[in-house]
Amino acid sequence: MSTLTANHIGLTFPTQIHPILEDIHLEIASGSLTTVLGESGCGKTTLLNILAGFQSPTTGQILLDHQPLHGPDASRAVVFQEHALFPWLNVQDNVAFSLEIQKIPSKVVEEKVAHILKIVGLDHVAQSNIWELSGGMKQRVGIARALISPAAFMLLDEPFAALDAFTRENMQQLVLDLWVKQKRSFFLITHDIEEALLLSETLIIMQARPGRITKRLTLDFSHRYRDGENIRSIKSDPQFIELREALFSELSHDMELKI
Numbered sequence: 001m002s003t004l005t006a007n008h009i010g011l012t013f014p015t016q017i018h019p020i021l022e023d024i025h026l027e028i029a030s031g032s033l034t035t036v037l038g039e040s041g042c043g044k045t046t047l048l049n050i051l052a053g054f055q056s057p058t059t060g061q062i063l064l065d066h067q068p069l070h071g072p073d074a075s076r077a078v079v080f081q082e083h084a085l086f087p088w089l090n091v092q093d094n095v096a097f098s099l100e101i102q103k104i105p106s107k108v109v110e111e112k113v114a115h116i117l118k119i120v121g122l123d124h125v126a127q128s129n130i131w132e133l134s135g136g137m138k139q140r141v142g143i144a145r146a147l148i149s150p151a152a153f154m155l156l157d158e159p160f161a162a163l164d165a166f167t168r169e170n171m172q173q174l175v176l177d178l179w180v181k182q183k184r185s186f187f188l189i190t191h192d193i194e195e196a197l198l199l200s201e202t203l204i205i206m207q208a209r210p211g212r213i214t215k216r217l218t219l220d221f222s223h224r225y226r227d228g229e230n231i232r233s234i235k236s237d238p239q240f241i242e243l244r245e246a247l248f249s250e251l252s253h254d255m256e257l258k259i
C-alpha cells in the first residue's frame with residue numbers, strides 16, 4: 001500500500017507577491033477517496049497540477065512513499081475538466097494512444113483497450129469518432145484513457161461539471177464502482193456538494209488568498225455504497241441531507257460573488 005503526500009506545499013508564482021497555496025499537507029493512501037471543495041480561484045487546479053507533477057511547488061515536496069517525485073510519471077493519471085481528447089482519432093485510438101507511443105505490441109494494446117472500454121460502458125462505440133459522442137461519453141473516454149495506465153492515483157479536475165444531473169450521477173456511480181473493484185485511489189475536485197459528500201472518505205475544504213485547507217471531514221457514505229446501498233437512498237438519507245445543507249450554508253458565504 002503506497003501513499004502520495006503533498007508535504008507542506010506552498011506556491012508563489014514568480015510574477016506575484018502573494019502566495020497561491022500555503023502549507024498544504026495532504027496524505028492520499030492508495031485505494032482511498034479524497035475530494036476537494038472550495039471557492040473558485042482558491043488553488044484547487046494548481047494543487048492538482050502539483051500533485052500530478054505538472055507544476056513545481058515553491059516550498060514543500062510531493063512524495064511517493066517518502067521519496068520525492070519530480071515531474072509526472074506512471075504513478076498518477078489525470079482526467080481534465082475539458083475533454084482533452086484527440087478529435088482526429090476514434091474512441092479506441094484515443095484510449096490506446098499512451099500505450100502505442102510506448103511501442104507495446106498491438107495485440108496487447110487491442111485487448112487492453114477492449115477491456116477498459118467494456119468497464120466504462122463504451123465497447124459499443126469503440127470505432128466512433130469523438131464528435132459523434134455525447135458529453136458523458138466523452139468524459140468516459142477521458143476516464144478510460146486514465147484507467148489504461150497502471151497509475152494507482154487518479155487525479156480528476158471537475159470531471160463532470162458540464163454534465164446533466166442524470167449523466168453526472170451515472171458517472172459518480174462509475175467512479176465508486178472503479179474505486180470498489182479496481183482499488184485505485186481517486187483525488188477529485190468538484191463544485192458539487194452532493195458529489196463531494198458521496199465520493200469521499202476524506203473531504204477537504206479549501207479557502208482562498210492564500211489557498212489553504214481549512215477543514216477535513218471523514219465520511220462513510222462511499223462505504224455504504226460499497227456495502228450495497230444505492231446512490232439515491234444514500235443521497236436522500238436525513239444525515240446526508242443535513243450535512244449537505246450545513247456545508248451549503250458554510251460555503252455559500254465563501255462563494256458569494258466578490259465585486
Ligand SMILES: Nc1ncnc2c1ncn2[C@@H]1O[C@H](COP(=O)(O)OP(=O)(O)OP(=O)(O)O)[C@@H](O)[C@H]1O
Pocket residue numbers: 013020038039040041042043044045046047
Ligand atoms: N500560471 C499562473 N500564473 C499566475 N497565476 C496563476 C497561474 N495559474 C493559476 N494562477 C492563479 O492562481 C489562483 C488559483 O487558480 P486555480 O486555477 O488553481 O483555482 P481553482 O481553485 O482551480 O479555481 P476554479 O474553481 O475556478 O477552477 C488564481 O488566482 C489564478 O489566477
Ligand SMILES: [Mg+2]
Pocket residue numbers: 044045046157
Ligand atoms: Mg480549477
